[in-house]
Amino acid sequence: MAVDMSMPILIVDDYKTMLRIIRNLLKQLGFENVEDATDGSSALQKLRERQFGLVISDWNMEPMTGLQLLREVRADAKLAAVPFIMITAESKTENVVAAKEAGVNNYIVKPFNAATLKTKLTSVLGNF
Amino acid sequence: MAMPAADPTLGERLKQVRAESAQPLTKDDVASIIGEVVGTMGGDVSMLDLKLYTELEGLARYIQTARTEIAAIRPDKISQDYIMAATDELDAVVGATEEATGRILDAAEGLLNVADEKIEGPAKDEVTELAMSIFEASNFQDITGQRITKVVKTLKHIEAKIEALVHVLGEEVERARQNQVQEERKPARTTDEDLLNGPQLPGGACNQDEIDRLLASFD
Numbered sequence A: 001m002a003v004d005m006s007m008p009i010l011i012v013d014d015y016k017t018m019l020r021i022i023r024n025l026l027k028q029l030g031f032e033n034v035e036d037a038t039d040g041s042s043a044l045q046k047l048r049e050r051q052f053g054l055v056i057s058d059w060n061m062e063p064m065t066g067l068q069l070l071r072e073v074r075a076d077a078k079l080a081a082v083p084f085i086m087i088t089a090e091s092k093t094e095n096v097v098a099a100k101e102a103g104v105n106n107y108i109v110k111p112f113n114a115a116t117l118k119t120k121l122t123s124v125l126g127n128f
Numbered sequence B: 001m002a003m004p005a006a007d008p009t010l011g012e013r014l015k016q017v018r019a020e021s022a023q024p025l026t027k028d029d030v031a032s033i034i035g036e037v038v039g040t041m042g043g044d045v046s047m048l049d050l051k052l053y054t055e056l057e058g059l060a061r062y063i064q065t066a067r068t069e070i071a072a073i074r075p076d077k078i079s080q081d082y083i084m085a086a087t088d089e090l091d092a093v094v095g096a097t098e099e100a101t102g103r104i105l106d107a108a109e110g111l112l113n114v115a116d117e118k119i120e121g122p123a124k125d126e127v128t129e130l131a132m133s134i135f136e137a138s139n140f141q142d143i144t145g146q147r148i149t150k151v152v153k154t155l156k157h158i159e160a161k162i163e164a165l166v167h168v169l170g171e172e173v174e175r176a177r178q179n180q181v182q183e184e185r186k187p188a189r190t191t192d193e194d195l196l197n198g199p200q201l202p203g204g205a206c207n208q209d210e211i212d213r214l215l216a217s218f219d
Helices: A017-028 A040-049 A066-077 A093-102 A114-126 B006-021 B025-041 B047-072 B077-119 B121-138 B138-169 B170-185 B208-217
Strands: A009-012 A036-038 A054-057 A084-088 A106-109
Touching: A009 A017, A009 A040, A009 B006, A017 A036, A017 B121, A017 B138, A036 A040, A040 A054, A040 A066, A040 B047, A054 A066, A054 A093, A066 A093, A084 A114, A093 A106, A093 B138, A106 A114, A114 B121, A114 B138, B047 B170, B077 B121, B077 B170, B138 B170
Parallel strands: A009 A036, A009 A054, A054 A084, A084 A106
Antiparallel strands: none
């Protein structure tokens, strides 16, 4: 099934610079419908207000981290099926294992490039 | 009123010494009296105990010397002057880097707009690819910021430990501070080295307008 390039994507990061970078990279990959949030709590609120096709989230944020956001999403029956990609500088094995156990679909380590982002998006959403 | 001696034998001996006080005591007399004094302690304090007390006293003197020497290093000054300054400098690095990255991203977004609106053909793809490279490279700012945040946390941890040390050494540190204040009151000449302070924090020195005004004031 073809990927819906107009699906809304929620990007979450407490660094506004990072949000700009991800938004521009997604735009160049063909995804223009991008919303953002600067922490887990506001992201969760947006997810409950509107249907998103994908969440791309940082880990290290306050007051709610990306891992907590992921757990909340997976625990909510209405949101549980939303694909979730973690983009983070946390690269220890135990981090990846914790994210996987919490139900992450893929994991990108910062710094990353457009090719890595495209590969991970394809892995989660299918070819586009 | 004279207190009775703990040991009757010792009491007798003291009377004898008092009686002989007109004559100087020999080394043997002194040794004998000390031996008897130790003997009156009824076995509560042995020679081994006395050796232990002597060693403890030496240890106490050593600790006191160490406290004085640590206080002389002025741990309060390390915390107030150096660690706080280092933290401020690192915060300034994060702020300046973030601002610079913002401007780089503005330029990259501008390039994309130009590519979309004003360029056709292979040149458009080339410019777009270059702009993408700029976005990718700008990742560094997030990583740098997070690394510096870790360093700042470490510095704050050290600062807390030093503050605890200052608290423990309260009196010694205050004495060392007063000594240093007196030293600093002596007039000192500014050396060339004193003038090497590197970049200043915002608000910590003159900006270009203030420098221009200062220079103009010499005319």
